Amino acid sequence: MNSPTYLSKDGKVYGPYDPAKIEDLKASGAFFDYEWMWDGQAPDWAPVPRRLKSPPPLPGGGAPSVGNAKTQAEAKKTRSNVIIETSKKHFCAIAFDNRHTMGGEVSDAHSRGGRFVSTADAGTPFPKGSTVWIDLLDESNDKSAKIKSVIANVSRMDTRWVFELEWGGCPLL
Numbered sequence: 001m002n003s004p005t006y007l008s009k010d011g012k013v014y015g016p017y018d019p020a021k022i023e024d025l026k027a028s029g030a031f032f033d034y035e036w037m038w039d040g041q042a043p044d045w046a047p048v049p050r051r052l053k054s055p056p057p058l059p060g061g062g063a064p065s066v067g068n069a070k071t072q073a074e075a076k077k078t079r080s081n082v083i084i085e086t087s088k089k090h091f092c093a094i095a096f097d098n099r100h101t102m103g104g105e106v107s108d109a110h111s112r113g114g115r116f117v118s119t120a121d122a123g124t125p126f127p128k129g130s131t132v133w134i135d136l137l138d139e140s141n142d143k144s145a146k147i148k149s150v151i152a153n154v155s156r157m158d159t160r161w162v163f164e165l166e167w168g169g170c171p172l173l
Helices: 019-028 069-078
Strands: 005-009 012-017 036-038 091-096 101-110 113-118 131-138 143-157 160-167
Touching: 005 019, 012 019, 091 113, 101 131, 101 160, 113 143, 131 160
Parallel strands: none
Antiparallel strands: 005 012, 005 036, 091 101, 091 131, 101 113, 113 160, 131 143, 143 160
């Protein structure tokens, strides 16, 4: 049986919510207005995952930046719903700043960010909003890149840390 979930924002706690209610909140978008969530079993609160919205059209009617010609044409037609192509590759990765280093894997990479999942029991996480360098290795072609990133969100997945990353571009895509 699933435990009830509690949500929090502005220092106030809401809930408990059953799994069906959480799904309703996600479907309506209200779930993403909260800052923190707790499933009643985890040792601490976890940040509510951030939901990225499509960027607005560029000023002056310029074409949005997207992955390929087909998506550019689609994005040009819809302007308000820019499609960002996400890589299906998984990259070996090391996240580091001037004090910590953490090994893991980056997936769901696209031109504006990706998801870093640490190895199990990786220690202290980088805080939300911090700047880290991500050293990516594409094992399929032995290329690597070092990318300056900002941690947009931090959460747990069992014994692993999950960081939602934002960056200005990824040359390996």
